[in-house]
Amino acid sequence: MQASYRQFCPVAMAAEILGTRWTIVLIRELVAGSTRFNDLRRGLPRMSPALLSRRLKELEIAGIVEKTAAAADRSRHEYCLTEAGRDLQAVIESIGIWGQRWVSTDLALDNLDPNLLMWDMRRNLKPSPLPSVRNVVEFHYTDLPASQEYWWLIVEPDGEVDICSVDPGFEVELYVRTTLRTMTAIWMGFSTVATERKTECLVLEGDPGLAKNMQTWLGLSHFANEKKRI
Secondary structure (H helix, E strand, C coil): CCCCCCCCCHHHHHHHHHCCCCHHHHHHHHHCCCCCHHHHHHHCCCCCHHHHHHHHHHHHHCCCEEEEECCCCCCCEEEEECHHHHCCHHHHHHHHHHHHHHCCHHHHCCCCCHHHHHHHHHHHCCCCCCCCCCEEEEEEECCCCCCCCEEEEEECCCCCEEEECCCCCCCCCEEEEECHHHHHHHHHCCCCHHHHHHCCCCEEEECHHHHHCHHHHCCCCCCCCCCCCC
């Protein structure tokens, strides 16, 4: 735990709890709806399991997170925000809006991670514009090593969405060939599907309806509509 600021100011006192490394982005994941330890790890792929456990414990002690038995399996645990934790949603959103407006695009796109991008795309994808059948979209990131270049988004008829980094063996409706930087720029709202298709930085093959409506069903970042101010 970091040393105390030794100030009575509420900002200083809040910073003692929220200012430790990874804490804000961990709360971001909890606000976004992740409750299971493994789901939190998928949203924080570069955070070690040991540090994640430590931060969750610190948030429990601070009264921000409550650890409970999972409803579906009482032997497993879930991490839920308390009233104090839910009250941080506006704080997280304000930080995200500030970052989208004032952090340079180049700096944002220097921090690329296919695991995080695909997890966020899975979470934000909008199934309603898709046909009511299983839809499989294959992403080929041409700038990544062989172990990371292929990913699959699977949208079931009931709207459940999953991601795979190993070929699931289903028929593919849409093939997406691009770079991780290009796809991240689209997801963050720095570019669009149409723009990248025109420059052939994004190539779509397969179902013409899925291709045409990709900007709609993709489900962009929560902050994608915030315009840059630098």
